[in-house]
Amino acid sequence: MTAYIIRRLLQMIPLIFGVTFLTFALINLIPGSPVARIRDNPKIRPEAAIELERQLGLDKPWPERYVRWLGDLAQGDLGVSLYNRLPVADRIWAVIPNTLLLAVLALTLALLVAVPLGVYSAVRHGTLFDRSASVGAVAMYAMPDFWLALLLVILFSLKFREWGFPSLPVGGMVDPRGGGGFVDRVQHLILPVLALAMVQIGSWSAFFRSSMLETLSQEYVRTAKGKGLPSRTILYVHAFKNAFLPLITIVGLALPGLLGGAFFIETIFAWPGMGRLTFEAVGRRDYTMIMATTLMFSVLTMVSNLIADVLYAVLDPRIRLDKGV
């Protein structure tokens, strides 16, 4: 297992080269540097702009800058922001927990709802409940998450306040007027987590339902029935574990989506996370920041895929990772 994990981690290195090279090329192949805006500003002397370009190292051809960037990265240095000259790494470490908090809570909530829903639909296969759950799953799957988030805000923040119900905050992480307590933080988490989770619940419960149905139709389940085991035991001891396995892969693959979905959710809820940071950096042409956030998103994607694979192998004794996959 350890050998497998090490091999997978080593395989990430060429991928990281590829991702960073591609991003660097994409950023630098467009005409105009971040300094161009300054140069167009009549209040700034042209010499000063050229000097600034030289200081930031932007006068060098981009492949050369890429090699230097890689060299710095190897030493753990992500560079300084072109926007405010502060170390990029500090900003990123400050916001990553916020994004991960949203993603992990949304993932947990989605699983807690989707799995029982899937099991119950599979057991009550073909009933009205199953049909309504299927309709709901499709309805959630096609939902634009940015629209859903806006609707949640309109209903639970604005309308609830209007109608005199206890309402939830519109955005942010804490109440600017003396907030910051536990209850305040939880209140600010509810809507963004709900918006992120709801879209996943649809596809996961549908997936788990079909996985459960498939498992229930297998021969060992029939054998268990034949032995006279109570259906509850068959369901939770025999079928559940096997049906759960494929879901791990799906959840692992969805994690990048959750992080990506954070773009809209963080923008709408003014949530200081990776998505908003990237979006700001892109708008400011802050190239070092863009490189760093793209790198982080990619590493998180690769690591979550790895975790899913390893978890799968741990739970499924039929899979032996060490003997080549």
Place this chain on the structure above:
Amino acid sequence: MIDVASEERESRSQLAPTTDPPANTAPFRGTPTLSAHAAAESHDGLLDRRSLHKTPGLYIRAWRRFRDNRVAMTALVVLSMIVVFVLSAGLISTHVTGFTPQENHLADKLKPPMTDGYILGSDGNGRDILTRLAYGGRISIMIAVLSALATFFVGGAIGLLSGYAGGKVDTVVMRLVDVLLSIPGLPLLILIASLYSPGPVGLALILAFVSWPGIARIVRGEVLSLRGREYVDAARTLGASSTRIVLRHILPNIMPLMVVYISLIIPGLILAETGLSFLGIGVQVPTPSWGNMLGDAQQFFRTNVSNVIIPGLMIYLTSLTMYLVGSGLRDAFDPRLSE
């Protein structure tokens, strides 16, 4: 998989096919998929015997199964209505609303629906929502379809080439696919769209750039498994060229898979474009798109709820019906997949 009416359909479809008049197959006529398939059959010299036995082809059987799927057919009808609505944007502008999509009346800002001639109300710049909804939908749907087509052709061609050629070509292409798939799609889209601020066509190409690796990988896998089949060996023994084998013997077999895959990613493409436009880096104002209409409405959501609901509902209906049609196609092409 998540189809409501699949069981009823299964039971009915066993009775249906023999009684269906062939005239009903018209909607699939003229599509490139059917003509390619028909061409392949006629070259095999089997056309005469086929018509004697009256065995319906793959696409005709698929269409019959699709037609018996009530959910998918309803979705197709609703989707067609949306398409007709956006295609008649010009007529709506001149005959129904009397506004052009760009025309703004600053005195008539944020009118609620059904007031002062604004059927669905007006936006923050005093522009008519209904008119912009029709024009915006045209852009949104056009971008989704264009990017789906580009994904289909580029991803399909690269997958075919990579799978059939094998060796170094395959290795290089698949490493590139690995790299692209390990950047989460949305950050990559936001990066490219924001840096290059493309027009509508450019936006469609960017969406295709991000989505081709998925289909390329699937097509390649399928080609690898078909390449070793006996009938391909037989064709090669008979002296068929590589081009002929790929286009006539392998492509028709993976076409249904590609059609289904593309129809299932279209909703995602609609959501991606409207999402980018919502963030202000997709279709640029004043050109309307459902996404940027929603983005504009966001700043007035405290007072004008209808402006948030209307464009969002159109995006939702379109992506939902496209998804239902797509999963209907999947079930129609491969009935084993639907439970």
